[in-house]
Amino acid sequence: MKRKVFALLIMGFAFAILNAGISKGSDLNKKFEKDSIIVTFGNKTRLIIYGENRRELDKIMKYDLNALLKDLKIRLDSTQADTTYLREEFNGNNYLKNQDDKDEKDYVRIGLRGIHVKDGDTRVSIDGKGVEVRDGDDVVTTDSNYRRVGRRFNRSGRSSSPRKGFNVAFGLNTYGANEATVGYNKADYELKPFGSRFISLGYIASAKIAQGKNAGFHVDFGADFSWYNLMFDNNNTVVKNTEYVEFLPVVDENNEEVVMKKSKLVVPYVNLSIMPTVSFSHSFISYISAGVYGGYKLGSYTKLRAEGSKDVDHVRKNFHIEDLRYGLAAEIGIRKFPDLFVNYDMNYLYEDKRGPAVRMLSFGVRLF
Numbered sequence: 178m179k180r181k182v183f184a185l186l187i188m189g190f191a192f193a194i195l196n197a198g199i200s201k202g203s204d205l206n207k208k209f210e211k212d213s214i215i216v217t218f219g220n221k222t223r224l225i226i227y228g229e230n231r232r233e234l235d236k237i238m239k240y241d242l243n244a245l246l247k248d249l250k251i252r253l254d255s256t257q258a259d260t261t262y263l264r265e266e267f268n269g270n271n272y273l274k275n276q277d278d279k280d281e282k283d284y285v286r287i288g289l290r291g292i293h294v295k296d297g298d299t300r301v302s303i304d305g306k307g308v309e310v311r312d313g314d315d316v317v318t319t320d321s322n323y324r325r326v327g328r329r330f331n332r333s334g335r336s337s338s339p340r341k342g343f344n345v346a347f348g349l350n351t352y353g354a355n356e357a358t359v360g361y362n363k364a365d366y367e368l369k370p371f372g373s374r375f376i377s378l379g380y381i382a383s384a385k386i387a388q389g390k391n392a393g394f395h396v397d398f399g400a401d402f403s404w405y406n407l408m409f410d411n412n413n414t415v416v417k418n419t420e421y422v423e424f425l426p427v428v429d430e431n432n433e434e435v436v437m438k439k440s441k442l443v444v445p446y447v448n449l450s451i452m453p454t455v456s457f458s459h460s461f462i463s464y465i466s467a468g469v470y471g472g473y474k475l476g477s478y479t480k481l482r483a484e485g486s487k488d489v490d491h492v493r494k495n496f497h498i499e500d501l502r503y504g505l506a507a508e509i510g511i512r513k514f515p516d517l518f519v520n521y522d523m524n525y526l527y528e529d530k531r532g533p534a535v536r537m538l539s540f541g542v543r544l545f
Contacts, residue, residue, distance in 0.1 A: 338385075346377035346542070360421075366413065366535075369410045383397045396452075409442075421531045464510040522538070
């Protein structure tokens with residue numbers, strides 16, 4: 178009798194363990210059933226693709242799983258380990274069916290529509306509507322506490338300058354003055370209007386001098402990095418000699434002129450500026466600013482690319498360009514429109530008697 182009772186207890190205990198195991202397996206399956214794809218091969222093999230939501234699982238269709246499994250087989254064949262557990266990490270972007278799929282690539286874009294950054298599923302946009310951060314299709318945060326003043330953003334209720342903060346400027350370069358110079362033909366160094374671009378990245382601090390009901394007066398102090406990109410409107414490039422610069426056609430090894438897709442001179446500067454600014458609270462014009470700036474040359478180089486070629490040649494020299502630049506600047510902020518700027522260099526671009534007597538003029542829009 179005791180043996181029968183003991184046997185029944187063992188059977189009951191075994192049944193309880195088996196039932197718990199089945200329940201645990203059922204819970205595990207439920208965990209993966211919600212946001213996963215489960216492919217069963219026979220009774221002992223399963224392929225589980227897990228995603229946080231349906232949208233993530235839809236991305237699987239963009240990948241070549243056949244290629245991934247082939248690579249996995251190669252790695253399995255190459256391993257000497259006799260184990261049922263093997264962990265392999267793959268870069269999924271290598272298995273995209275369309276390698277030009279822009280939605281899967283990270284990027285940083287700066288243009289007239291603002292700054293847009295993508296890092297994985299995270300996207301950050303800074304434009305005329307404000308600042309927005311997205312994780313996939315979900316909005317993580319927006320800068321709703323800002324109000325638009327021209328293309329600047331001031332916290333509501335504050336009276337600081339509309340120019341205060343991080344600034345990005347984009348525009349064009351041209352000769353503000355191009356005086357006749359002995360030994361130089363103006364046609365040899367003419368610029369392409371839309372190929373000669375000006376770019377500036379910097380920060381502006383501001384001191385409030387006076388504040389009225391509808392207007393304020395500020396003094397803005399700025400520091401920035403800027404680039405002159407001077408694209409020549411012919412097949413010429415600038416060549417430095419010991420005493421002066423020349424503008425000569427680009428030639429090949431047979432001394433034949435090469436048709437150029439791109440021939441430009443790039444000159445970066447670090448600059449400081451002082452700009453008194455008048456801001457308006459309830460006006461079509463959000464602010465008017467004018468002042469002076471000075472900069473120091475960080476280097477210079479030419480960038481050459483022949484027509485039909487992807488090769489780019491760089492020549493890094495000073496090309497007898499003045500180390501210092503200084504001039505006058507003006508800006509105007511217009512509501513619901515990008516702010517406008519213009520810079521005029523008072524000094525010549527090239528050193529005296531070592532290059533043409535030209536002064537630079539830059540104009541364009543400030544994005545922020």
